[in-house]
Amino acid sequence: MPMTRISLQKGKPPEYLRAISDGVHRALVEAFDVPPKDRFQLIHQHEAHEMSIDPHYEAEGRSADYVFINVIAGRPRSTATKAAFYRRLVALLGEAPGLRPDDVMIVIQHSQSEDWSFSAGRQGLPGFAGSQP
Template identity: 40%
Template sequence: MPLVHISLRAGKPEAYRQAIFDGLYRAMHETFNVPEDDQFMTITEHDAANFRYGASYLGVNRGDDLVYIQITANNTRTAEQKKALFQRIMELLGENPGIRPQDVFVNIVEVAKENWSLGNGVAQYA
């Protein structure tokens, strides 16, 4: 049950943003075994004054098309699954909407299963 927050510079068309949603869901489905219809994602757009990044931090040459992706997920995935997820996200977002590998920034925040309520005030995974 990942919750995904995506941040990018403002101005991309709807089809571009939808392609990010589609690619992320597909990557999570393939590598994290996320079930059908488990799609909880938001995109937040920022103007240039409110979007900052290290253009060459750790030798990665980022540009203004940088996309921040933060995934909150249960702390049940292996390091291998996480690496596969990072790779698959980069591949799929490269295919559509055409984001350069250097501009795909992913962070996973792991939480215990009992930290979720998916509605109705119930801790469904506890």
């Protein structure tokens, strides 16, 4: 059950934002073992002066189209699964909305089942050990 935060500079049209959202979800389903109906995302748009991103750190050069994607996952994935997810996501975002690979940064974080409550104050992730019924 990942929760994904997508951060980028303000000014993109809704279709562009939807393409990013759809690409993230598709990559999660195809390469990160996430069920198709398991979609929880927040898109944050920032003024240019609110983003301080080194344009050359581990990249040929980042542009104003830079997108930061933070996936908070409830259960750990293998290194191979994470690598496949990174590759698939960058490929999909290259197709639509046309992002350059150097403009995509991805960070995966993991949490425990007890760190989540989806509704009604019930603790835990559905289907994971330690969740309350």
